[in-house]
Every structure is written in C-alpha cells, then in structure tokens.
Amino acid sequence: MNLSLFECLLAAGEVGIEELVADGREESLHLEFKTLPVNDRLTRDDRKLIAKAISGFSNAEGGLLIIGVATKNLNGVDSAHQKQPIENLQRCSSLIRASLADLLSPQNTAIRIEPLLSSQGSDRGYLLIYVPPSELRPHMDLMEQRYFRRGSDGTRVLYHQEIRELMLAPREAAFKAKFGIQTTFSTGDLKFSIRAMLIIQNEGKVPLIAPYARLDQQTWDVVEGIPGIVARRSGRKSGFFGSRDTIVHVEDEMAIAQIITGLDFRGTGEKLLPLAIQFARSPNGERLFRMAPTSQMGDTSDIPINVSGMIGAENAPAQKFEFSIGKAELFALFCDDQKV
Known part of the structure; x- marks a missing residue:
C-alpha cells in the first residue's frame, strides 16, 4: 500500500500531493506528513523528526513519510491540510540522504528519497521518503537513542520487552x-x-x-x-x-x-x-x-x-x-x- 502510493506520487507529481490535501488524507500506520523549514542545513530538530519517523516505519510495516504537507487534527486523527513546499529542495534531499547513517542503526539500506518539484519555484517542492519493512529490526533512532514503532495511532517508543520480542521472535505474524x-x-x-x-x-x-x-x-x-x-x-x-x-x-x-x-x-x-x-x-x-x-x-x-x-x-x-x-x-x- 505505501509503495503503491509512493509510486503514484512519483508519477503524478505535485498534482498527487494536491489530491491528498483536497481529500484530507488521514495519517495511518503506513503514512505520515511533516513540514521541514530547511534552508542550507539540517538542524538537530530536523534530524530528530526524520530519525523518529524512519525508525518507527522500519520497526513496523514500513511506510511513506511526505515532507512538505502540514496536517490538521480532525476527530483525533491528523489529516493532510495544506501544502508547505520545502525551500532548497535538492539541497535538502542531499542533506537527508547523507545523514541517514547518523540517524538509524542498523541501517535500512532500502530507504528511498525522492524530491517532487512544485510549480511555485525551480527549487521548491516536497520530499518522499519511502521506508520499506525491514528484516533487521529493531532499528534505533540514534538522535534519541531509543527505538520507535509506527502504529495506527502514531509513532511511539518501544518498551524493553517489545525490543526483546523484535530481536528474538520471528519477524512477522501470519x-x-x-x-x-x-x-x-x-x-x-x-x-x-x-x-x-x-x-x-x-x-x-x-x-x-x-x-x-x-x-x-x-x-x-x-x-x-x-x-x-x-x-x-x-x-x-x-x-x-x-x-x-x-x-x-x-x-x-x-x-x-x-x-x-x-x-x-x-x-x-x-x-x-x-x-x-x-x-x-x-x-x-x-x-x-x-x-x-x-x-x-x-x-x-x-x-x-x-x-x-x-x-x-x-x-x-x-x-x-x-x-x-x-x-x-x-x-x-x-x-x-x-x-x-
């Protein structure tokens, strides 16, 4: 499901983002929206935001992080509300890609980062970060030195027993x-x-x-x-x-x-x-x-x-x-x- 949306957005471009906003698409187990005021560098808060999201998805079923869309809480669920394109899109994409090794351990090497250009400027737009499910769970968020997991109601910290379960148990239930x-x-x-x-x-x-x-x-x-x-x-x-x-x-x-x-x-x-x-x-x-x-x-x-x-x-x-x-x-x- 998350890979399908990722590929659809790559094909549709900004129109696909606009449809998510118009539909008020809800965040879910497989989807998260964020905004990121990146200029020429990633701040510590920027890194923490990204590390938590990719740790959460890597320790669950995988998912898609879309940066450049603001949310609004409706009936207790965060939903796509407004486009907020990133400035210096290509620079931001390069900085995040280069920082992955410092954000997650062990690495989820199949993570894909793709920029989507906006019609509002030559270097403004959105970042799609596709995080596939991983067989190397659990993955630690190195910024917080904690393990996170994405659930249907958001991203939360894993308890010690849950981390142990991920290490010792078969990777997936059936x-x-x-x-x-x-x-x-x-x-x-x-x-x-x-x-x-x-x-x-x-x-x-x-x-x-x-x-x-x-x-x-x-x-x-x-x-x-x-x-x-x-x-x-x-x-x-x-x-x-x-x-x-x-x-x-x-x-x-x-x-x-x-x-x-x-x-x-x-x-x-x-x-x-x-x-x-x-x-x-x-x-x-x-x-x-x-x-x-x-x-x-x-x-x-x-x-x-x-x-x-x-x-x-x-x-x-x-x-x-x-x-x-x-x-x-x-x-x-x-x-x-x-x-x-």
Missing part, C-alpha cells in the same frame, strides 16, 4: 481474514437476528498485536463485547483499530467489525426451526425464507452483505480481502451456528 456469524436472538416466531462479523484468525507462531481493518463500507460497527477496538469513519469508508493491548493469540481469532442481518423462516409455514430448515433445504426452498435485519423483515430483504478492504496488525503486513455473502451462504452459516 493470519487470514474470514467471515463468521453469531445468532443474537429470535423474536419467537422464526425470525432471527444475526451478527455478521469480519474476523482475523492467527495462523502464525507469534501473537498478532494491535489488529486493524480498513473497510470500503461505512455501515459496519465495532463488535459488542470485544474491548480495545475503536472505530473511525471517513467519507464512505470506516476503520477499526486495536490498541497495543489488543492481542490475538496463536491459534485464536478475533472479530474486528460487525453488521447486523437476519433470517426470517415464517414463509415455510412451520413453527419449529428444524422443520423450517428442512423445508428451506428442499428444492426451491430459498423462496420460503428471507434475509434482512429483523427491523426490516417487512421491507427490503435478500440484499447480500458485501465487505472489502485491508486487514492487518502492527506486526503483520496488511492483506486485501473481499467477501460477498448472499442468502444461501448466510443460511449455510446459520445452520452451522445452530448445529442443525
């Missing part, structure tokens, strides 16, 4: 995204309310730390009874982010987001669920029941649940996912849930 349901209640007349859930399942040998999901849909919500997950919404999209204390242990799973749906079996003419399911499984039985939240059983129904986006964790690269669950799929999941 997981998969799955779809699941839970029947929450019945109205007593064969109408069932169902919680449909997006689930992250740990398939690796280390715990998943701070799981998160970014959905292309806004209609999902946090799962009741799962602490530590916070929802954020932007435009038509939504995000669900676990804190550092939110952990999915080995061979375990956690529901990150939910949407409420339901099944109505009154059309089968039966009063007992086993018989209603038997009728629903018969040829053309799909016509005998409906899919919708219980509040909408008399209105719109049989609309599939579609959900897509990115899912990941602080110590595992994000993956794309997409699920489309229609009435037949929901019915099969419901039967498994009810063990009938």
